[in-house]
Amino acid sequence: MVIVIIAIAGVGIWYATQMPAQAKDTLIMGTTDSVEVNLDNARSYDYFGWEIITALSSGLVEIKPGSSAGPNDIQPALAESWEQSSDGLTWTFTLRQGVTFDGARPFNASVVKYTFDRNCNLTGNGLWEPDGPQLNIGYDSIISSVEVVSTYVVAFHLKMKFAPFLQLMSCAASYMVDPKYAPMDQLVNYKSGDARASHPLGLGPYILTNWTRTGSHDSEMRLEANPYYWNKDAGLPKTKTIIIKMFSDSTALGTAISSGQIDIAYRQLTAAQVNSFKNNAKLRVWEGIGAQIQYMCFQQRIAPFNNTEVRRAIAAALNRTHVTETVFLNMASPLYSIIPAGMAYHKDSFKIYGDANYSYTQTTLAKYGYTSSHKLVVDLWYESSGHYPESAKQAAVYKSDLEASGVIEVNLHSAEWGTYAANRRAGTMAVYIYGWYPDYIDADNYAFLPFASWINMGYNSTYPAGGVQQYNLWMQGRSAATDAARQDAYYQLQDLQAQECSVIPLWQSQTTAVTSTSVHGVVLDITVNWRHWLLYWGAPATTGP
Amino acid sequence: MTLRSYVVGRVLLTIPMIVLLFTFVFLILRLLPGDPVLLHFEKPPDPATIELYRHQLGLDKPLYQQYIDYLIGIFHGDFGKSMTGDFEPVSYQIQARFPATLELTIYSMIFAVVVGVFLGVRSAKTYGSLQDNTIRIFGTITYAIPVFFLGMILQFIFAIWLGVLPPLGRFDIGQAPPHVTGLYTIDSILAGDLYSFVTAVRYLILPTITLGTVLCGIFIRLTRTNMLETLKLDFVDAAKARGLSDNAITYRYALKNAFLPILTMIGLQFAALLAGAVLTEITFSWEGLGSFLFEKISQRDYTAIQGTVVFFGILVTMVTLVLDLLYAYLDPRIRF
Numbered sequence: 020m021v022i023v024i025i026a027i028a029g030v031g032i033w034y035a036t037q038m039p040a041q042a043k044d045t046l047i048m049g050t051t052d053s054v055e056v057n058l059d060n061a062r063s064y065d066y067f068g069w070e071i072i073t074a075l076s077s078g079l080v081e082i083k084p085g086s087s088a089g090p091n092d093i094q095p096a097l098a099e100s101w102e103q104s105s106d107g108l109t110w111t112f113t114l115r116q117g118v119t120f121d122g123a124r125p126f127n128a129s130v131v132k133y134t135f136d137r138n139c140n141l142t143g144n145g146l147w148e149p150d151g152p153q154l155n156i157g158y159d160s161i162i163s164s165v166e167v168v169s170t171y172v173v174a175f176h177l178k179m180k181f182a183p184f185l186q187l188m189s190c191a192a193s194y195m196v197d198p199k200y201a202p203m204d205q206l207v208n209y210k211s212g213d214a215r216a217s218h219p220l221g222l223g224p225y226i227l228t229n230w231t232r233t234g235s236h237d238s239e240m241r242l243e244a245n246p247y248y249w250n251k252d253a254g255l256p257k258t259k260t261i262i263i264k265m266f267s268d269s270t271a272l273g274t275a276i277s278s279g280q281i282d283i284a285y286r287q288l289t290a291a292q293v294n295s296f297k298n299n300a301k302l303r304v305w306e307g308i309g310a311q312i313q314y315m316c317f318q319q320r321i322a323p324f325n326n327t328e329v330r331r332a333i334a335a336a337l338n339r340t341h342v343t344e345t346v347f348l349n350m351a352s353p354l355y356s357i358i359p360a361g362m363a364y365h366k367d368s369f370k371i372y373g374d375a376n377y378s379y380t381q382t383t384l385a386k387y388g389y390t391s392s393h394k395l396v397v398d399l400w401y402e403s404s405g406h407y408p409e410s411a412k413q414a415a416v417y418k419s420d421l422e423a424s425g426v427i428e429v430n431l432h433s434a435e436w437g438t439y440a441a442n443r444r445a446g447t448m449a450v451y452i453y454g455w456y457p458d459y460i461d462a463d464n465y466a467f468l469p470f471a472s473w474i475n476m477g478y479n480s481t482y483p484a485g486g487v488q489q490y491n492l493w494m495q496g497r498s499a500a501t502d503a504a505r506q507d508a509y510y511q512l513q514d515l516q517a518q519e520c521s522v523i524p525l526w527q528s529q530t531t532a533v534t535s536t537s538v539h540g541v542v543l544d545i546t547v548n549w550r551h552w553l554l555y556w557g558a559p560a561t562t563g564p
Numbered sequence: 565m566t567l568r569s570y571v572v573g574r575v576l577l578t579i580p581m582i583v584l585l586f587t588f589v590f591l592i593l594r595l596l597p598g599d600p601v602l603l604h605f606e607k608p609p610d611p612a613t614i615e616l617y618r619h620q621l622g623l624d625k626p627l628y629q630q631y632i633d634y635l636i637g638i639f640h641g642d643f644g645k646s647m648t649g650d651f652e653p654v655s656y657q658i659q660a661r662f663p664a665t666l667e668l669t670i671y672s673m674i675f676a677v678v679v680g681v682f683l684g685v686r687s688a689k690t691y692g693s694l695q696d697n698t699i700r701i702f703g704t705i706t707y708a709i710p711v712f713f714l715g716m717i718l719q720f721i722f723a724i725w726l727g728v729l730p731p732l733g734r735f736d737i738g739q740a741p742p743h744v745t746g747l748y749t750i751d752s753i754l755a756g757d758l759y760s761f762v763t764a765v766r767y768l769i770l771p772t773i774t775l776g777t778v779l780c781g782i783f784i785r786l787t788r789t790n791m792l793e794t795l796k797l798d799f800v801d802a803a804k805a806r807g808l809s810d811n812a813i814t815y816r817y818a819l820k821n822a823f824l825p826i827l828t829m830i831g832l833q834f835a836a837l838l839a840g841a842v843l844t845e846i847t848f849s850w851e852g853l854g855s856f857l858f859e860k861i862s863q864r865d866y867t868a869i870q871g872t873v874v875f876f877g878i879l880v881t882m883v884t885l886v887l888d889l890l891y892a893y894l895d896p897r898i899r900f
Contacts, residue, residue, distance in 0.1 A: 047737050211656075229738075233660040234856050234868060235648045241738060262738040267859070271732055271849045278723045278731045405862075437864065 043556045044259035046538065049272050049281035053237040053265050058218035058227075059207045060192050061138040062151040066286070066456065066547075069191035074242055074261075074551045075227055076194035076220035077249065079112050079131070080185050084542040084550060088460040089363030090502045093185045097126065097195065097222065097249065107180035107500060114171040118249040120197050120221045126249075128173035132165045134196045135175075137203050152192035156458045161187070180498035182505055183461035190459040197221030214241075224248050224256040224552035237265045242551060256552035257540060276302065276533050282556075283541075285532040285549060287408075290348035296533045303536045303560060307543020308361040309528030312354055313407065313454045314468065315417075316522050319477040321449045323387065327485070329395065330520035332383040333450075334369065335376040336424040342416045343526050346409050350531060354524040356513045357468050361545040364462040364496075364509035368517035369524055380424040394428040397421060400442070400451040404435035407454050413525075414452065446475050452525070460546045462509050463497045469521045478521040485519040536560050570892055578885055585877040586638065590631055593866045621647055621867075634870075643871030648863045654871035658853060662875075663746025664734060665852030668775065668844065669837050671768055675776030676837075677830065680783020685814060687784065688791035699784060707781030711840045715774040715847035722770060732849040734767050735760075771848040775840050779833055786829055790822035797821075824895055831887035835880045 052067035060072050079098035086092035098112035118126040139153045139162065153159070161181050166174040177184070187193060201207060201219030210216045214230045222245075229241035240263040244256050264281060266272040273292045276284035277299065288296075296302045315333075317324040324330060339353030352360065353374070355367035372379060389395040399421075401407075401414040411433065418429040434442060442448045453474060457464045470486045470493075472479045480490035489512060496508035516522075530543040539560065540553040601617045618624040622633060622644075637644055643654035680703075687699040706714075723731030734748055735741065741751045741760045749768065752760035794800070795818055803813045842854035849855070853872060860868040 045738075233652075233851075234657040234859060235646060235652065235863075235865075236856075236859050238851055239738065264733075264737045266732070266849050267846055267855055271847075274719060274724070274731045275849075278727065280730060280732060280737065 045262065046258050046260070046283060046554055046556060047262045047264060047281045048283040048285060048551075049264050049266055049275045050285055051266050051268060051272055051287050053235075054209075054232070057206065057208045058220065059201075060194055060196065060220070061141040061153065062206050063191070064152050064155065070549045070551075071227070071240070072191040072194055072218075072220060073223070073548060074225045075218060075223040076191075076196070077222045077224075078190075078194045079114075079188045082186070082189050082460060082546050082548070084546075084548075084553065085544050086546075087361055087363045088186060088545055090182075090185075090505075092363075093189065096189075097131075101185070103184075107182075107498070108177045109174055110177070110184055111168065111172060111174045114173065115249060116171055118222065119247050120199070122247050124197075124199065126195070126222060127170050128167040130195060130198060131173045132167050133198050133201075133203075135162065135165045135193075137196065137201060138192070141204070141206060152190075152458060156187070156192065158192075180500070182497050182499050183459065183463045186459045186461035186463075192458070194220065195222050222249065224250070225261070237263075239264055257555035258551075261551050261554070279535070282538050283532060283534045283554070288531065288533060290350040293350060293531050293533065294348055301536060303534050303538070305532040305534065305541045305543055306350075307530045308359075308545050309351075309530040310359055310362075310460065310545055310547045311454060311456050311528035312357070312359055312465070313413075313452055313525045314354075314357065314522045315525060316451050316453050316474055316476050317478075317520075318446055318449050318451070319521070320446055323395070324449060325477070326387065327519060328383050329387065330523070331372065331518075332380045332395075333397070333421065333427070334520050334523045335372040335379040335383070336421045336427060337417065337523065337525070338375040338420040338423075339526060340374060341420055342413055346412045346416055347526070347529075350529050351526045352529060354527040357516060357522065357524050358462045358465045358509065358513060359527045359545065362460070362462060362465075364506055366510050366513045368513040371517055375420060375423065377424045381426050384426050389426050391425045394426055397427055397429045398432060398449040399429050400432045400434065400439070400448040402436055402439045402452070403433035406436040406439070407452065410452065417452075443475055446477065453522075462505075463493075466493050466496065466509060466512055466516075469516045469519065474522075476521060478519075485515065486521070489515055489519065567892060571889055574885060574888055574892075578881055582878060582881055585881075586635060586874060587631075589870050589873050589877070590634055593870050594627065594630075596866075621645070638874065643874065644867040646860075646865055646868045648860075648865045648868070654868050657856065657868060658871060658875050660746075661851060661853045661856045663852075664850055665838075665841055665845070665854055667747040667749065667768070668771055668850060668852060669834075669841055671772040672775035672779065672841075672844075673830065673834075673837060675772050676779035676833070677783055677826070679776065680780035681787045681819070681826065683780070684784045684787020685791055685819060687788040688795060689814060691792060700788070703781040703784035703788075705781075706777050707785075709778060711774060711778045711843045712847045714777060715771070715844060718770050718774055719847070729770055730767050731770070734764070734850060736763055771844050771850055774847070775837070775844045778840055779837060782829060782833060783826065786826055787819075787822065790825055791818060794818045794822045824891065827887060827891055827894070831884045834883045838876055838880065 050067070054063070054068045054071065055065035056062055056068070058068060058071055058075070060076070063069060063072060077097050079096060080093050080101070081096045082088045083092045083094050097115055097118065099115050101110060101112045103110050114126070114128060114131070120126065139158050161177055161179065163176045163178045166176060168174050175184070181187070196219040200216065200221070207217065207219040209230065209232050214227045217230055218227060224245055225242035226245045227240065228243045229239065231238040242261040242263070244259045248255065266275060269287055269289050269292060272284050273288055275281045277296070279301070293304055297304050317330055319325040343349060343351045343353055354360070355369040356365055358365045384395055399414060399417060401410040403410060414431050414433070418431055421427040421429050443451065455465065455468055468474070470479050470489045478486050480486055492508050492512040492515065496505050496512060499505040499508055530547055532541050532543065534541060536559040537556050538554060539557045540555050542550055542553060601614055601621070601623065615624065622630060625633070634644065641655055643658065646652050646654055646657060683699045683703070687696045690696045719731045722729040741748055741757060741764070742755055744751045744754050748764035749761060752764050800813060800818055803817055838854070841852065842857060844850065845852045845854035846858055853875070857869065857872045860872065
């Protein structure tokens with residue numbers, strides 16, 4: 020055995036000295052993600068799919084890196100300028116000229132119309148894929164038609180006033196397709212050995228030159244700088260080649276970054292791994308705000324959870340800091356509104372109850388006969404197959420915090436995702452934990468959750484009165500003509516949601532990436548967009564966030 | 565019984581074994597709770613959509629019809645379509661991932677047999693000595709050690725601490741050799757690329773030692789026991805009396821006689837090797853059929869799980885059959 024070990028070490032040392040130095044124009048990124056279905060933005064509806072789409076395509080507008088994605092944080096991309104009609108029902112974009120797909124075929128208003136006509140018509144229209152972002156976000160309820168006004172002017176006619184329209188245009192589902200590779204009547208799926216034919220996109224900072232995938236799981240991708248990128252003069256992308264390597268789990272990803280096999284590890288390292296890497300002089304930990312949230316839902320067809328005061332009492336007994344510290348090791352933040360912190364219009368409305376406010380809980384529940392000898396029994400459900408992070412540990416902490424009030428008894432139940440979703444649809448879970456990840460980065464995409472009909476809590480836009488009021492305020496916010504009016508509507512809405520407690524916000528994710536100290540350009544903001552094109556290799560930086 | 569009738573009987577016996585395997589896997593997967601169709605949707609789909617998916621996946625047919633379709637498909641080399649992602653044929657997925665598993669299992673088995681037999685012989689030859697006891701303890705430990713634990717230890721020492729070997733994967737990221745057989749060591753030789761060959765070997769070392777070490781314990785014990793018996797036989801004394809060297813007696817005559825049970829054990833260990841390969845592949849991010857099976861179990865992709873398990877089953881059955889026939893050929897007594 021000793022001989023074998025010595026032989027291995029000898030070969031390794033010899034080989035290590037023979038290895039060519041890694042070129043600085045290539046970065047290797049590791050992830051546990053994989054494209055869920057495909058890279059067609061008429062169907063792609065997962066984080067990683069959108070991450071790659073934003074590298075391979077461009078939208079009319081973008082959200083400024085590092086901003087709160089508010090109305091003043093939108094910057095031009097394929098559109099140089101835009102204006103909204105006085106009735107708020109038409110948005111007109113003047114497009115950038117001289118942009119081409121391949122040095123010859125031009126980008127113009129027809130491409131914009133083609134993109135939206137194709138993507139909106141392809142899904143939810145009796146075709147094989149009755150799914151996808153346009154369907155789930157409801158593009159057809161927002162956009163009436165797309166009109167080619169002139170070669171470089173395109174107009175979107177809306178069915179309703181929609182204040183976050185620019186935020187919608189900045190999300191990956193609204194990015195351009197290349198008509199040459201995007202059939203009007205067909206989705207584009209992965210084709211083994213032909214990366215170009217495996218997606219319909221174009222005009223982005225990168226082109227996809229290799230995509231290896233088996234069993235619907237990616238192995239490797241290679242992004243090469245697009246020589247025809249419209250923003251090339253700005254020095255983008257900053258790195259010529261990015262290779263993305265997929266790992267099976269966080270352990271493998273952590274091993275790869277700590278051994279120097281990859282330059283960047285992004286999604287998903289555990290909190291414990293990230294904390295350990297903070298002490299590694301060769302690595303740099305980047306931390307930013309995240310957009311994933313979790314909240315507690317109440318099935319109001321099951322008494323006593325139809326009682327607003329009972330729900331408030333539960334809200335007061337929760338201790339959000341406890342869960343973020345013990346379960347997420349501070350890689351998540353307590354959340355006091357359904358609109359996450361760091362996003363425009365956020366307000367900490369749920370702070371009115373405080374955390375672990377047991378006197379409030381005891382006093383309130385006593386009104387309904389719940390005491391230390393006759394406790395309120397809460398059947399709390401959580402998802403057990405990894406759909407949400409650390410669900411079992413979270414549930415244990417919630418149980419411990421609620422029971423610390425002395426007047427609540429919690430019975431924990433779990434189900435894997437398929438059963439959990441079926442239970443939700445059947446309305447059989449009394450109290451359950453749910454999560455949300457945004458479609459487009461705007462308060463509008465969160466504010467409806469406490470009365471979303473698909474969560475099936477028996478609390479929605481038509482019942483009860485609080486639900487109706489919330490719906491009206493939401494509509495007011497999304498159709499507001501001014502920023503001040505939007506803010507006013509969302510502030511009122513968040514206060515009302517705290518009063519109603521149809522759902523209770525729990526925590527908000529943080530985003531982390533670990534890189535070699537020589538990697539720069541990582542931006543982690545509320546958009547949670549991973550901007551490959553800003554990454555570059557440079558002089559080693561100080562370790563730390 | 566002649567060799568011919570033995571072969572025919574043994575081959576015929578394989579058929580009900582494989583059919584039983586197909587049936588068992590088919591039924592077990594359908595008895596599991598959870599609806600694979602509903603897993604496709606984040607938000608509840610309408611009933612027509614659910615029916616459309618069921619129809620596409622053949623789940624709207626009666627169970628017996630699904631079973632017949634499944635059997636017909638297998639005999640045509642078609643393991644059905646994956647239930648996740650882009651609905652690829654499972655046979656394509658198996659074809660894409662199997663070479664990696666094959667490469668790992670071949671080298672691991674070679675390592676396990678060579679190291680196991682060598683140490684087993686040394687142990688028998690030094691019976692009762694410190695060396696014998698050390699080898700026996702080593703054999704027991706390696707037999708008991710969890711494969712992923714050993715893998716992580718080796719990763720830590722050679723990849724992270726010493727930094728002399730790559731910790732994960734089959735090849736340098738983004739630079740796989742041209743695909744011919746899918747076995748990178750063979751492909752790099754076919755391409756005449758020494759650098760690629762050395763790279764492929766470097767990536768093979770840790771997973772091969774991990775899986776091979778765990779398996780070699782059984783070969784150490786078996787070889788030792790058989791060699792101890794064989795070394796007591798009269799022909800060994802006769803060979804010594806004729807002045808043959810110690811090594812010639814041990815390796816040319818005694819080991820040859822003791823090798824038949826080892827051959828049988830290679831067949832039996834093949835199933836254990838594949839089971840170990842699942843964990844080894846996960847530990848080393850080795851993109852083979854084992855890690856594929858793990859992914860598919862977590863995705864509840866019933867067709868892919870079914871196809872992979874059946875493929876593994878057929879493989880183990882075939883290897884066992886070949887070894888049985890080889891055994892019968894080498895030892896005529898087995899036929900009667």
